[in-house]
Amino acid sequence: MCAQALGDLGAEVIKIEHPRRGDDTRDWGLRDASGNTAYFNCANRNKQSVGIDLQTAEGQAIARALAAKSDVLIQNFKYGGLAKMGLDYEQLREINPRLVHCSITGYRTDGPEATRPGYDLVVQGEAGLMALNGAAEHGPLKFGIAAVDLVTGMLSAQAILAALYERHRTGHGRKLELALYDTGVMITSYYGTEALVLGGEPPKCGNEHPSIVPYGVFDTKDGPIVLTVGNNAQFQRFCSEVIARADLAEDARFATNGLRSKNRGELLPELKAELARRPRKLVLELLAKSGIPCGEVLGLHEALTSARCTESGLVVQSPNGDETCDKVLAPPYRIDGERVPVRRAPPLLANDTLAVLQEVLGLAPEEINRLKERGVL
DSSP states (O other), rough: OHHHHHTTTTTOOOOEOOTHHHHSSGGGOOOOOTBBBBHHTTTTTTOOOEEEESSSHHHHHHHHHHHHTTEEEEEOOOHHHHHHOOHHHHHHHHHHHTEEEEEEEETTSSTTTTSSSOHHHHHHHHHHHHHHSOTOOSSOOOOOOHHHHHHHHHHHHHHHHHHHHHHHHHOOOEEEEHHHHHHHHHHTTTHHHHHHHHHOOOOOOOSSOOOSSSEEEEEEETTTEEEEOSSHHHHHHHHIIIIIIIIHHHHHGOOOOOOOOHHHHHHHHHHHHHHHOOHHHHHHHHHHHHOEEEEEEOOOOOOOOOHHHHHHOOOOEOOOSSOOOOEEEEOOOOEEEEOOOOOOOOTTTTTTTHHHHHHHTTTHHHHHHHHHHOOOO
């Protein structure tokens, strides 16, 4: 995700993969027409794939040669793995002092767990994220997506861009380290700070908000909606203009958000009963008219094929190397009024090896063929 974000913003990204099995995610989940998996495609647009066996001395030499010509190296081997290949920061700094070297690990590299492998789900458990997710009656519940992995990738891209900006002034690269566990703790966010204030476990609120009431998912007569009443004025309008319950707006128990949160057990059953007897379309119209943020709750495929999504260009048909076309998610960035394009489809395994080694390193076709015969490429 880190390298994809940089690729979305215009970087030339060379993804080094094992020449025969490739990235592990090439074998995870459903396959599209090209043979790539949907899982692989979600994180590999705007990249080139080069197949190199880094367990061979010749493969390591090629990787060092690429690093010597690169601005950034991103790696997520287990701690110490890259040093054995001659590719860690201290070794590469000797041949390219301008290199920004970003390591993504499971845990901090100067601690007792440095060599532990990092997995999103493990960190969700250890950082307390599974304890805050879901409703009160649920046990520990993981996030639907690999939230720790995704956010760590985005934070890594931020750190790399900051290091590149600094390099304009200093001329030197940086050694960057981001740990999944550190990110997991960070994204506990306001739940985390509330736990510290409480000195114990904050209550789980499921689809409700722990601090704002009413704020969450509510059932109407014919389908669920998201309703977000963010301040007292909105609550007054919601009661009077949407559900015709001025008595609730005037009730001293619900006069402020703090009181509504404290007395949610008395308030929410009343609101749910009112909304459940009204059709969704009407409720959404009244909420919008009253200036209260709201929306439908859609299925995933329903959302991705909605007019809002397609008209925004968030799902695109992208040409692949073997002339098949695959739908991929587009970058979220808009610059000067235009969405950043998908310049490259997620690559087929080792699809760009020949071009990169010829154009970047100047290797002759004969040398490339020799390396292929030896299993290096």
